[in-house]
């Protein structure tokens with residue numbers, strides 16, 4: 316189960332900014348044996364379980380639980396992250412599970428994947444400032460092949476209403492599924508899901524608490 320981010324005091328703007336840069340992620344992934352559970356994100360499983368495997372791009376792949384889960388189900392996966400340590404973890408976990416996952420180190424603020432290429436583009440908990448996020452969603456959507464799927468999941472802004480959930484104090488970096496859906500041309504995209512889904516997590520007090528995931532799943536026509 317996911318744990319909230321507890322800091323015990325208000326973070327300075329500089330600390331918040333540093334949290335979103337590659338060295339902070341390298342340190343985070345390099346320190347603990349596993350930062351996350353190693354299980355795939357539940358919203359990925361819910362949205363993708365029934366799909367026929369093809370090529371997949373996992374953007375902001377972290378330690379690779381989603382990428383490895385996809386590869387085990389027969390997807391041909393490329394995991395993208397700007398943290399070198401994260402990508403080393405992806406490769407280790409893939410090898411442990413006897414599957415191959417290609418890795419690509421890239422900063423998604425500027426990187427553009429090839430257009431209309433992937434049967435699935437998955438991005439889970441990739442939080443960026445709005446001016447970056449809008450361009451990122453456009454590039455991720457552009458990378459989806461005709462008939463392919465776009466899955467974008469994040470912490471829902473309503474999580475900030477419950478301090479015990481312990482989300483970082485960056486309201487501008489949280490998004491709703493509807494905001495992502497609004498970027499997609501209805502002539503080109505069918506919205507499969509645009510939800511705020513409840514999920515039990517362990518909050519900063521160590522107690523279970525209900526958070527919400529913003530879940531956007533769209534299919535290119």
Ligand SMILES: C[S@@+](CC[C@H](N)C(=O)[O-])C[C@H]1O[C@@H](n2cnc3c(N)ncnc32)[C@H](O)[C@@H]1O
Nearest residue numbers: 340375376377396397398421422423424439440
């Ligand atoms: C909250 S983690 C989510 C990891 C994984 N998707 C999961 O759900 O467990 C966010 C990931 O995005 C990566 N990331 C953050 N900003 C990035 C950027 N500008 N370019 C590439 N990767 C980035 C971080 O290194 C981290 O692995």
